[in-house]
Amino acid sequence: MGKSISLDIAALILLVILLVSCIRRKMTSGPPNRIFLCTMLIAITAASFDIVAVVLDNSQNASDSALYTAHVGYLITHFLSAPLHLLFVIGLTDTWHKLRKNPGLQVLLILPLGIMMAAFVVNAANGMIFSVEGGYTKGPWFPLMYVLTMLYIIFDIVYIVQYRILFSKGKILAISAVIPIGLVSMLVQMAVPSALVEMFGGAVSLLIISIGIQRPEDYVDSFTLLMKYSAYANHMKRTFYNDKHVNIIMLNIGNFHTIQSLMGFDPGTRVLKSVAEKIREVNRRMQGYADLYYLDNGRFRMVFFGKNIDKAEPIADVLMKELKQKTNLNGIDVDLTPFIVLARCPEEITDFKMLMTFGSDFHEKNHYTGQVMKAGELYDSNQLDIQNNIDTIIDRALESKSFQVYYQPIYSIAEGRFISAEALIRLFDSEHGFISPETLITAAERNGAIHKIGEFVFEQVCQFIASEEFKRLGLDYIEVNLSVAQCMNGDLPETLFSIMRQYQVPSDKINLEITETAAAFAQRVMAENLEKLTQAGISFSLDDYGTGYSNMKRVIQMPLKIIKLDKSFVDEQNNPKMWIFLKNTVKMLKDMNMEIVVEGVETQEMLDAFSDLKCDFIQGYFFSKPIPKKEFVTFITKANGISRY
Ligand code: C2E
Ligand code: MG
Ligand code: MG
Numbered sequence: 001m002g003k004s005i006s007l008d009i010a011a012l013i014l015l016v017i018l019l020v021s022c023i024r025r026k027m028t029s030g031p032p033n034r035i036f037l038c039t040m041l042i043a044i045t046a047a048s049f050d051i052v053a054v055v056l057d058n059s060q061n062a063s064d065s066a067l068y069t070a071h072v073g074y075l076i077t078h079f080l081s082a083p084l085h086l087l088f089v090i091g092l093t094d095t096w097h098k099l100r101k102n103p104g105l106q107v108l109l110i111l112p113l114g115i116m117m118a119a120f121v122v123n124a125a126n127g128m129i130f131s132v133e134g135g136y137t138k139g140p141w142f143p144l145m146y147v148l149t150m151l152y153i154i155f156d157i158v159y160i161v162q163y164r165i166l167f168s169k170g171k172i173l174a175i176s177a178v179i180p181i182g183l184v185s186m187l188v189q190m191a192v193p194s195a196l197v198e199m200f201g202g203a204v205s206l207l208i209i210s211i212g213i214q215r216p217e218d219y220v221d222s223f224t225l226l227m228k229y230s231a232y233a234n235h236m237k238r239t240f241y242n243d244k245h246v247n248i249i250m251l252n253i254g255n256f257h258t259i260q261s262l263m264g265f266d267p268g269t270r271v272l273k274s275v276a277e278k279i280r281e282v283n284r285r286m287q288g289y290a291d292l293y294y295l296d297n298g299r300f301r302m303v304f305f306g307k308n309i310d311k312a313e314p315i316a317d318v319l320m321k322e323l324k325q326k327t328n329l330n331g332i333d334v335d336l337t338p339f340i341v342l343a344r345c346p347e348e349i350t351d352f353k354m355l356m357t358f359g360s361d362f363h364e365k366n367h368y369t370g371q372v373m374k375a376g377e378l379y380d381s382n383q384l385d386i387q388n389n390i391d392t393i394i395d396r397a398l399e400s401k402s403f404q405v406y407y408q409p410i411y412s413i414a415e416g417r418f419i420s421a422e423a424l425i426r427l428f429d430s431e432h433g434f435i436s437p438e439t440l441i442t443a444a445e446r447n448g449a450i451h452k453i454g455e456f457v458f459e460q461v462c463q464f465i466a467s468e469e470f471k472r473l474g475l476d477y478i479e480v481n482l483s484v485a486q487c488m489n490g491d492l493p494e495t496l497f498s499i500m501r502q503y504q505v506p507s508d509k510i511n512l513e514i515t516e517t518a519a520a521f522a523q524r525v526m527a528e529n530l531e532k533l534t535q536a537g538i539s540f541s542l543d544d545y546g547t548g549y550s551n552m553k554r555v556i557q558m559p560l561k562i563i564k565l566d567k568s569f570v571d572e573q574n575n576p577k578m579w580i581f582l583k584n585t586v587k588m589l590k591d592m593n594m595e596i597v598v599e600g601v602e603t604q605e606m607l608d609a610f611s612d613l614k615c616d617f618i619q620g621y622f623f624s625k626p627i628p629k630k631e632f633v634t635f636i637t638k639a640n641g642i643s644r645y
Contacts, residue, residue: 003194007196008050008196011043014200015040022037022210035084042077046081049077079148082148082153089175092167095242112152127139128140129145146190153179156178157176160175166234173212177205224276228294236355240352246309247305249304249312249316250299250341250359251339251340253275253336259336271327271334274327275323278323287308288304290311291303319340337363342373342374349375382433390439391447393432393435394443394453396430398449406629407423407478407628408422408424408626409619409624411617413611413615422619423480424481425481462500465510466503466505473640478510479511496533496538508539511538514541514542514543541561541564542562544564544599545569546565556592563595563596565596565597567600570599571600598615598618599619599620601620606622607622
């Protein structure tokens with residue numbers, strides 16, 4: 001029966017389309033892409049040889065040498081697809097260095113290919129694989145090709161299983177699809193030699209890989225034409241997993257947001273494009289051979305590895321110098337604030353999560369110096385570790401009830417005694433030690449734990465207020481902080497009322513602190529909450545006054561009893577202009593019948609200055625830091641001259 005070439009032609013068409021689409025989608029850089037391109041070229045060659053071979057087989061007057069060339073060409077190129085697939089898998093895991101260090105493994109991987117090639121050489125003389133005398137016929141060694149292909153398939157499986165952690169499920173399916181498809185088409189081909197399904201099976205496998213793994217939208221950013229966040233994340237995961245050394249230039253454009261919001265989307269993208277072009281150009285000029293990435297929000301990365309690792313430092317310096325120069329957009333000179341950090345991994349940044357956490361906001365946490373900074377000098381690994389694990393830390397603290405409430409005394413200038421205190425949360429984690437309330441509260445707001453934490457603090461405070469020892473202290477009220485998320489929760493008043501009822505706490509003993517940020521979100525729910533709580537007799541303070549968006553209209557409209565001047569404001573009292581401003585602010589607030597707490601008073605001089613301004617209350621280290629309840633009771637007892645019995 002004559003063989004049909006229609007499936008081979010279909011395979012050929014499919015492969016050519018795939019090849020063109022990969023080139024058009026710029027899937028050409030990096031070892032896995034190149035191996036994949038090579039696999040497609042080899043498969044196209046194999047399909048072409050097969051078509052020629054079949055045509056010659058079917059024609060009666062083909063010469064033996066032409067027939068032999070077509071068949072041997074097909075069998076060799078077809079066989080090559082198995083080791084190429086294995087190389088592709090190794091490329092995806094980025095474990096070349098391990099392979100290079102292991103000659104045993106190298107031999108194991110090359111041996112089947114060597115045997116097969118030797119067999120083809122010998123075949124020219126003995127025709128043991130196939131011969132073309134009197135038409136194409138398979139020889140007794142023909143199954144050797146299947147056996148050796150099977151070996152590569154086994155290597156494939158071992159590799160994929162060993163490195164499965166580096167791939168998502170979808171990707172594992174896509175890379176592994178070739179195995180069942182290859183096996184089935186091999187069996188069909190053996191059972192029905194005229195079917196010629198192998199090439200088509202191979203083409204379909206490559207298509208699946210291309211769809212499942214080589215998706216450019218996963219990898220290439222369409223504006224900058226640099227590789228994307230996901231490609232960077234994959235590269236870095238592999239790097240840390242394989243314990244490879246890389247140097248990374250982390251470039252965050254500090255004022256990218258401002259540029260985009262002031263000048264618009266298009267100029268913003270033009271800035272990104274020009275920075276990307278600069279990075280490409282410097283990388284080319286200085287032969288850095290780095291992998292280049294654009295993540296998002298003005299964040300770029302250059303990853304140096306292998307023998308180019310030491311080029312990171314000089315390139316970082318040149319890049320900084322050139323990016324500091326003005327960029328011209330629409331005739332307007334734009335000054336960028338390029339923050340560049342050089343990170344040696346894994347020496348300075350030891351794991352993937354730390355790298356990502358550190359990279360997300362170092363430009364917000366450090367001052368702009370115009371110099372390249374070193375990761376090792378910038379970050380506190382314990383702090384990063386805390387940020388990475390804060391969700392677990394919070395869960396652990398909630399479970400083991402290890403949150404504590406400290407109290408910081410508040411002094412009344414008019415009465416010459418301590419009249420209240422602010423309740424402040426404290427957490428000492430068994431693993432990480434002291435966790436700053438800012439880190440804690442920010443994370444708790446994000447993961448929703450803030451509501452439980454807030455209830456805990458409020459209950460502790462109510463329990464304290466209800467106690468006999470508190471009553472003896474003669475304090476007027478306790479201030480409790482409310483976070484933004486709490487303020488916006490419609491259940492807040494009911495939750496607080498029920499705790500107060502439980503401990504029979506009168507509402508005038510509670511003062512709730514809200515921040516300007518919360519006030520800025522002042523939406524309906526927040527306004528309703530304030531209204532209900534105020535109606536019930538609870539008073540409010542505006543915390544950290546002077547740090548946020550001091551919107552006077554909002555301040556005036558809210559039912560506030562106390563304004564707390566922020567420490568950062570207070571710290572500038574030696575600045576004459578600031579002092580004029582402070583003096584007038586205090587006067588204005590007093591005219592509105594607000595009471596004023598000065599936060600962060602640390603010296604006698606500060607105390608005197610604010611007393612002269614006729615502020616009402618003073619809170620700060622000058623009197624006391626926040627202290628545990630027991631110490632606080634002792635402190636107030638002594639300071640207010642209260643007899644214990
Ligand atoms: P805050 O409400 O403005 O609290 C005042 C902060 O200033 C406290 O920091 C306090 O220790 C600190 N402080 C007071 N006097 C001085 C001083 O003289 N010098 C200096 N350098 N610092 C002083 P802390 O306890 O670290 O709390 C930080 C922030 O965390 C608080 O700022 C508040 O916004 C938040 N926070 C703390 N506890 C809670 C809580 O239970 N719930 C909520 N939602 N937020 C809380
Ligand atoms: Mg406060
Ligand atoms: Mg404050």
